[in-house]
Amino acid sequence: MTEKLYCKYWGKASSDDGQGNSYHLLPYHCLDVAAVGCVLLAQHPFLMSRFEQLFDLPKATLVPWIKVLLALHDCGKFAESFQQLKPELRKKWWGEITKTNYDIRHDSLGFILWDDQTGIRKLLPTEIMDNYLYRNLLKGWLQAVTGHHGLPPKSNKGSSKMTAKSYFKESDLASASEFFNAINELFSPDIPALVECTMDEDWLEKQCSASWLLAGFTILCDWLGSDSANFEFCSDESLSLDDYWQQYALPSANRAVQKAGILPAQPATRQSLQHLFSYLENPTPLQAQAENLPLSQKPQLLILEDVTGAGKTEAAMMFAHRLISQELTQGVFIGLPTMATANAMYERVAECYLKFYAAKEKPSLVLAHSARHLSEKFQQSIMEYTAMDKAYGQKEATASVQCSRWLSDHRKRALLADVGIGTIDQALLSILPAKHQSLRLLGLANKVLIVDEVHAYDAYMNRLLQSLLEFHAFLGGSAILLSATLPFKMRQDFVKAFQRGAGYKSVCVQKQGYTDYPLLTHISDAKPVEVVLNTRPEVKRTVKVAFVHESIAAIEIIKTAVANNQCVCWIRNTVFDARTAYSELQKADCLESEQLMLFHSRYTLHDRKTVEDNVLSLFGKKSSANSRQGKVLIATQVVEQSLDLDFDVMISDLAPIDLLIQRAGRLHRHVRDSAGNFIGESGQKDQRSPPTLFIYSPPLEQAPAQDWYKAVFPKANGVYPHTGQLWRTAMLLDHKKEWQMPEDARELIETVYSEDDTDIPESLKKASNEAEGEHWAKISLANMNALKPEQGYTLSDNAWDEDAHIPTRLSEDSVTIYLAVWQEGKLSPLVNAERFAWDLSSVNINAKRINGLPELSADLAQALKQLREQEKIFDEYSFILPLRPLSDIEWQGQAVDNNGKTVTVSYNCQQGLLVGEEIELFIGANKV
Numbered sequence: 045m046t047e048k049l050y051c052k053y054w055g056k057a058s059s060d061d062g063q064g065n066s067y068h069l070l071p072y073h074c075l076d077v078a079a080v081g082c083v084l085l086a087q088h089p090f091l092m093s094r095f096e097q098l099f100d101l102p103k104a105t106l107v108p109w110i111k112v113l114l115a116l117h118d119c120g121k122f123a124e125s126f127q128q129l130k131p132e133l134r135k136k137w138w139g140e141i142t143k144t145n146y147d148i149r150h151d152s153l154g155f156i157l158w159d160d161q162t163g164i165r166k167l168l169p170t171e172i173m174d175n176y177l178y179r180n181l182l183k184g185w186l187q188a189v190t191g192h193h194g195l196p197p198k199s200n201k202g203s204s205k206m207t208a209k210s211y212f213k214e215s216d217l218a219s220a221s222e223f224f225n226a227i228n229e230l231f232s233p234d235i236p237a238l239v240e241c242t243m244d245e246d247w248l249e250k251q252c253s254a255s256w257l258l259a260g261f262t263i264l265c266d267w268l269g270s271d272s273a274n275f276e277f278c279s280d281e282s283l284s285l286d287d288y289w290q291q292y293a294l295p296s297a298n299r300a301v302q303k304a305g306i307l308p309a310q311p312a313t314r315q316s317l318q319h320l321f322s323y324l325e326n327p328t329p330l331q332a333q334a335e336n337l338p339l340s341q342k343p344q345l346l347i348l349e350d351v352t353g354a355g356k357t358e359a360a361m362m363f364a365h366r367l368i369s370q371e372l373t374q375g376v377f378i379g380l381p382t383m384a385t386a387n388a389m390y391e392r393v394a395e396c397y398l399k400f401y402a403a404k405e406k407p408s409l410v411l412a413h414s415a416r417h418l419s420e421k422f423q424q425s426i427m428e429y430t431a432m433d434k435a436y437g438q439k440e441a442t443a444s445v446q447c448s449r450w451l452s453d454h455r456k457r458a459l460l461a462d463v464g465i466g467t468i469d470q471a472l473l474s475i476l477p478a479k480h481q482s483l484r485l486l487g488l489a490n491k492v493l494i495v496d497e498v499h500a501y502d503a504y505m506n507r508l509l510q511s512l513l514e515f516h517a518f519l520g521g522s523a524i525l526l527s528a529t530l531p532f533k534m535r536q537d538f539v540k541a542f543q544r545g546a547g548y549k550s551v552c553v554q555k556q557g558y559t560d561y562p563l564l565t566h567i568s569d570a571k572p573v574e575v576v577l578n579t580r581p582e583v584k585r586t587v588k589v590a591f592v593h594e595s596i597a598a599i600e601i602i603k604t605a606v607a608n609n610q611c612v613c614w615i616r617n618t619v620f621d622a623r624t625a626y627s628e629l630q631k632a633d634c635l636e637s638e639q640l641m642l643f644h645s646r647y648t649l650h651d652r653k654t655v656e657d658n659v660l661s662l663f664g665k666k667s668s669a670n671s672r673q674g675k676v677l678i679a680t681q682v683v684e685q686s687l688d689l690d691f692d693v694m695i696s697d698l699a700p701i702d703l704l705i706q707r708a709g710r711l712h713r714h715v716r717d718s719a720g721n722f723i724g725e726s727g728q729k730d731q732r733s734p735p736t737l738f739i740y741s742p743p744l745e746q747a748p749a750q751d752w753y754k755a756v757f758p759k760a761n762g763v764y765p766h767t768g769q770l771w772r773t774a775m776l777l778d779h780k781k782e783w784q785m786p787e788d789a790r791e792l793i794e795t796v797y798s799e800d801d802t803d804i805p806e807s808l809k810k811a812s813n814e815a816e817g818e819h820w821a822k823i824s825l826a827n828m829n830a831l832k833p834e835q836g837y838t839l840s841d842n843a844w845d846e847d848a849h850i851p852t853r854l855s856e857d858s859v860t861i862y863l864a865v866w867q868e869g870k871l872s873p874l875v876n877a878e879r880f881a882w883d884l885s886s887v888n889i890n891a892k893r894i895n896g897l898p899e900l901s902a903d904l905a906q907a908l909k910q911l912r913e914q915e916k917i918f919d920e921y922s923f924i925l926p927l928r929p930l931s932d933i934e935w936q937g938q939a940v941d942n943n944g945k946t947v948t949v950s951y952n953c954q955q956g957l958l959v960g961e962e963i964e965l966f967i968g969a970n971k972v
Contacts, residue, residue, distance in 0.1 A: 051281040071223060080300060081262075082110075084265065104234075151192060181251060275300070317335050329577045331358055342569040374462070375463055377463075387411070388686045409462070471488060488519070505826075506534065508829075508830055591739050593740070593741065610673070611692050621759060622644050645888070662675050663690060862923065871924075
């Protein structure tokens with residue numbers, strides 16, 4: 045075998061290349077990756093079935109071809125430009141050689157080798173070229189496997205600088221050709237059968253779309269096949285490919301796949317709702333439907349629309365369990381709007397997910413978002429699989445939240461877990477031209493995708509979610525969408541996207557969706573089904589609405605409530621407005637300092653968690669009258685979702701109707717006695733006075749001024765720019781004086797979000813039209829960014845980004861700032877913690893407000909330079925803001941805003957981060 049030219053190429057190497065057994069021959073590494081693919085498909089029948097369906101080929105034909113393709117994934121490494129990265133090896137094998145530049149990475153070099161006719165004619169057997177198999181099919185498949193570093197490879201496109209001869213010597217091309225022939229002989233792919241398939245144009249079109257799954261699969265196989273802990277380096281040139289395949293590659297691949305923990309757990313037989321959720325005494329009507337609704341054997345979409353407290357999460361998980369138990373899917377990914385909602389869902393799912401799987405299985409549960417390492421629950425759950433065998437007493441299910449370290453190591457890999465929970469961003473990245481998106485798609489392919497609060501996203505994210513549903517349905521996945529306030533048109537858009545991806549006839553759901561609520565919509569290969577649901581008495585409610593038009597009136601309401609021993613929440617639309625109210629209440633001298641709290645997003649992660657825990661303790665479900673009475677919370681939208689809070693009195697700034705409904709869900713949320721003590725839910729009635737939502741808004745006028753909203757809420761006008769919808773919200777609620785749930789849900793939502801603008805006053809139409817224009821601009825940007833299944837895994841016209849800077853959501857540019865204390869000649873994190881101190885000391889703020897640092901003193905500049913070099917968390921772009929201590933709870937420093945102006949920056953544990961004029965406005969005389 046030593047005479048074989050293709051053996052004299054290295055594929056993997058350690059830092060001491062050329063000494064001992066420190067390099068791995070390229071053919072052997074290629075077989076390692078092919079072996080991983082072979083083992084995965086053999087031990088993962090569900091994935092094998094997906095491949096057969098997407099490629100429309102029988103297993104006997106498809107598997108040999110996949111082995112060939114995987115073995116060719118690194119064929120670009122035959123290029124001299126790559127081999128000379130280790131010149132000592134190249135010289136050892138070939139003697140003196142000509143130096144060439146490695147300016148194109150080996151993944152793209154591999155595709156250039158096949159894309160360029162001068163290269164391909166030296167590689168392929170005549171029978172393949174004569175039948176145009178390469179031109180019609182192999183080129184697309186090879187584009188997927190050579191793009192195994194997370195991005196599609198660069199293509200030739202006729203450039204003279206990107207020909208095979210520019211990077212491959214004649215001997216390299218000969219070796220690559222010899223290797224191809226050897227691989228072809230080893231795996232014996234059925235060329236005639238494939239040639240026959242290429243005569244079918246419809247079949248060929250399928251291959252382009254199927255390339256997404258092949259690309260993700262190749263990345264996974266390459267990652268596992270590159271682990272030197274499982275695949276020892278081999279430089280023995282005497283081994284035949286068959287010997288290496290049988291004696292080394294396959295056994296090592298078996299170990300690697302088992303060790304990785306990525307094979308899906310075996311499902312449990314179907315369980316009852318009460319078995320999954322022991323705390324459910326009487327299922328809600330929605331939950332009962334989740335247990336009994338007939339399901340299809342094909343990809344299906346379920347949309348659950350019901351009021352807060354109707355048990356949508358349990359219903360969605362019951363549907364997911366049924367799909368898993370029927371082997372229509374193998375796992376779950378739950379996408380949520382925020383990290384806080386994801387953390388809360390992680391803790392809920394941890395209590396039940398093991399029941400989805402057979403008793404002896406070890407399914408993985410992974411939290412997937414950018415700050416998941418700061419979740420104590422998640423950190424506690426990451427342990428070796430051997431810990432599963434230990435007894436944990438009666439709470440075995442709760443204590444056994446297991447994660448493979450390999451899976452928990454990276455968010456891209458986290459989507460491969462049996463059950464994943466994270467922000468929706470992690471799933472949306474699978475349909476954006478971001479690095480490793482195809483691996484994310486692969487991870488979702490055998491999951492039911494559950495998306496909570498689908499109404500909560502703007503036009504950009506909403507359009508991306510439609511693309512995700514289309515991709516997911518195309519790959520054979522099912523999805524479940526949850527919402528309490530979903531406009532009819534949005535529901536239609538989701539349905540159409542899923543039907544398009546699944547290849548179903550586009551049949552719109554019925555017009556009855558305008559009035560019927562709660563509603564369960566089921567989309568499958570059969571006729572769409574809509575089930576009108578009842579609502580259990582406990583969650584039916586009437587909320588009275590009253591308007592105030594001056595902030596002093598809102599403060600008077602708070603004073604009265606406190607005097608009556610009630611707890612109050614005033615939800616403001618911006619951090620600025622929340623701080624303003626907080627400052628005004630401080631100056632009103634009507635509350636003790638421990639009675640008043642401020643909660644918004646501009647705290648360090650440490651302080652935000654502290655405030656959040658305190659808020660939950662004071663106003664959560666099991667809070668007592670002693671803890672609640674007379675307490676006041678001034679908050680922003682952070683309390684709208686995820687936090688299970690209950691207030692006696694609520695004031696809200698005017699916001700779109702769906703957000704007001706969401707906020708009112710925290711008003712008399714639980715059943716309490718007249719003093720505020722929790723008294724349970726079953727058969728009990730709330731003993732407090734009927735709930736009233738006070739809305740702080742501009743005066744209600746039939747002919748408002750052009751700046752009707754902006755004049756009162758100048759900051760919030762940028763958050764909710766569609767003034768027409770705000771005016772509709774206010775006028776409708778003023779007319780009704782109250783709303784009843786669920787009876788009024790459709791009227792409220794559809795009236796405010798109607799596309800007919802004839803009722804909007806002329807004075808407000810300009811602002812509304814501008815907001816509509818921005819709405820469509822966001823949709824246009826989403827359409828431009830989102831990948832299309834039919835275009836296949838190719839660079840195409842999308843601007844692929846290696847660093848995943850393609851946005852999953854549009855908002856004002858924000859920057860993460862790490863707060864450092866400058867004291868006694870040293871820089872240290874603001875938060876003193878044993879672990880993740882710098883993460884816990886970080887805060888996000890609008891990049892326009894803080895955009896840089898002023899000129900620093902020599903000693904501070906040197907300390908900052910050393911800090912960047914010492915701390916792995918920082919790179920050259922990390923923003924570290926030095927602050928000097930003013931007290932135990934306050935620090936101050938300087939920064940530069942977007943206009944180049946130097947501004948004072950203060951951080952206060954009670955107020956959060958303040959910049960420039962805010963410091964005088966909000967701390968002033970109250971400064972500690």
